[in-house]
Amino acid sequence: MSWRGVLFLALSLALAGCSASYHTQIPPEALQIQAAEVSARSAYRPYVLRPNDQIRVLVYNDTNISGDYHVDAGGFVSIPLAGRIKASGLTPAQLESALTARLSNVIQKPSVNVQVANYAMFYIHGEVKRSGEFPYRPGLTVMDAVASAGGFTYRADESKAHVRRAGTDAEGIYPLDARVPIFPGDNIRIPERFF
Secondary structure (H helix, E strand, O other): OOHHHHHHHHHHHHHHHHHHHHHHOOOHHHHHHHHHHHHHHHHHOOOOOOOOOEEEEEEOOOOOOOEEEEOOOOOEEEEOOOEEEEOOOOOHHHHHHHHHHHHOOOOOOOOEEEEEEEOOOEEEEEOEOOOEEEOOOOOOEHHHHHHHOOOEOOOEOOOEEEEEOOOOOOEEEEEOOOOOEOOOOOEEEEOEOOO
16 A cells, blocks of 8 residues: 555544544534524524414405404414304414405305404513513514613523423523524523623
8 A cells, every 4th residue: 555545544544433422412502502593594484473462354245254353372363254263373364364264154155364463472581681571573583672671681691591481381592692582482591601
């Protein structure tokens, strides 16, 4: 074997060893960041309706049904002639299809449009200057939520946030250097740092 072949073999083995040790020793913080980035990418899917959202239903040529409706805490919405229908978990387009199917029993060829009129609020507390509930807007991240609350206090741990998603009891910990999406009804807690 030539000296080039030996050098190539030695270099290949060295790189393989480095590569193997790198993959087995990924720090947990890096895994959290990767998970948060994947979650942030999924934030650009069509919006899914949630309890406490307000929707605008437009039924063309029928002003008696058209109007703004509230998705109740159970995830249902009550619409004249369509009755009580599950809205939570559906996109506005899916709810349009469900309403069209229901209304086709009483209206000939109904044309339905569903839009989100107002999103449910999100909540932030802990080490921010103004705790409370704030209006949601699509694309909102944890750092945007902190900015809405006036920023961090001087005692804040600016490296992580605790987020409890709407409808769950579990609280996840997310790094603040990743784009972590926030959704309507989410509850954010900024912890105090240890000096």
